[in-house]
Amino acid sequence: MSSTERESVDGADAPNTPLSAALRRGTRAAHSKTEQTPVGRALARGSVTAEEYALTLFIFHALWSQLEGRLTELPALRTESKVPALERDLAVLGFRPDWVPEALRARARAVVEGLRGADARAVIAWAYVLEGSLLGGAWLRERVAAGLPVGARATSYYRAHGDDPRPHWQGWVRELDRVGPAHASPEELVAAANSAFDDVRELLTLVRNEDRDHAA
Numbered sequence: 619m620s621s622t623e624r625e626s627v628d629g630a631d632a633p634n635t636p637l638s639a640a641l642r643r644g645t646r647a648a649h650s651k652t653e654q655t656p657v658g659r660a661l662a663r664g665s666v667t668a669e670e671y672a673l674t675l676f677i678f679h680a681l682w683s684q685l686e687g688r689l690t691e692l693p694a695l696r697t698e699s700k701v702p703a704l705e706r707d708l709a710v711l712g713f714r715p716d717w718v719p720e721a722l723r724a725r726a727r728a729v730v731e732g733l734r735g736a737d738a739r740a741v742i743a744w745a746y747v748l749e750g751s752l753l754g755g756a757w758l759r760e761r762v763a764a765g766l767p768v769g770a771r772a773t774s775y776y777r778a779h780g781d782d783p784r785p786h787w788q789g790w791v792r793e794l795d796r797v798g799p800a801h802a803s804p805e806e807l808v809a810a811a812n813s814a815f816d817d818v819r820e821l822l823t824l825v826r827n828e829d830r831d832h833a834a
């Protein structure tokens with residue numbers, strides 16, 4: 619999805635509060651770069667392999683498992699656990715731990731370790747990045763399902779907040795705007811969110827590091 623398309627969707631629903639608006643604006647470039655990773659592009663084209671898709675779920679499983687533990691300290695930002703849906707999808711895909719390349723496993727462990735010891739500002743930023751990613755999931759899920767032998771049975775994580783995640787997102791963003799400012803300035807949270815995007819991008823690049831698709 620182009621940034622123009624995304625902006626037009628954004629424009630319709632953007633809650634006009636300083637923190638969430640600053641996060642949206644301040645991470646737009648990082649989001650675009652993430653979408654443009656080889657695996658991001660393959661997800662959007664529906665050309666991702668089952669194994670690569672499973673590795674993206676492995677990444678989200680690692681991140682959410684740690685984040686959900688840390689959000690006990692920020693209960694306003696906790697949402698229903700994403701871990702069961704991720705585990706269901708991985709089981710449908712027949713995921714085996716030996717699919718994970720050693721470099722990805724090591725980097726994921728390091729990022730998760732960082733999140734274990736992170737301050738509230740980083741925890742809030744990660745919550746923003748991971749909750750927000752489900753908006754993209756809603757856009758991606760039919761494309762991804764169309765390219766998988768198991769189809770939509772492996773996309774329950776992308777449906778974690780139902781067919782249309784936006785009502786849930788709007789409620790969540792209200793909480794973010796209420797509790798976030800007590801912990802850090804918008805500028806600090808934007809910097810932390812950009813750093814979380816950097817980590818996600820690096821992890822996704824360890825799933826696929828070049829564009830192998832022939833489709834434009």
Ligand code: HEM
Pocket residue numbers: 619624627628631638641642649652653657658659661662746747748749750751752753754755757758784818
């Ligand atoms: C091919 C990959 C991706 C596509 C096509 C995509 C697409 C989108 C779209 C369409 C939205 C806006 C939806 C709306 O406003 O209703 C969105 C929002 C968002 N996405 Fe992605 N996304 C992708 C990957 C990711 C990844 C990997 C992450 C981070 C882990 C991410 C984080 C976010 C965040 C934080 C938002 C919320 C922005 C805001 O409104 O403040 N996205 N994405």
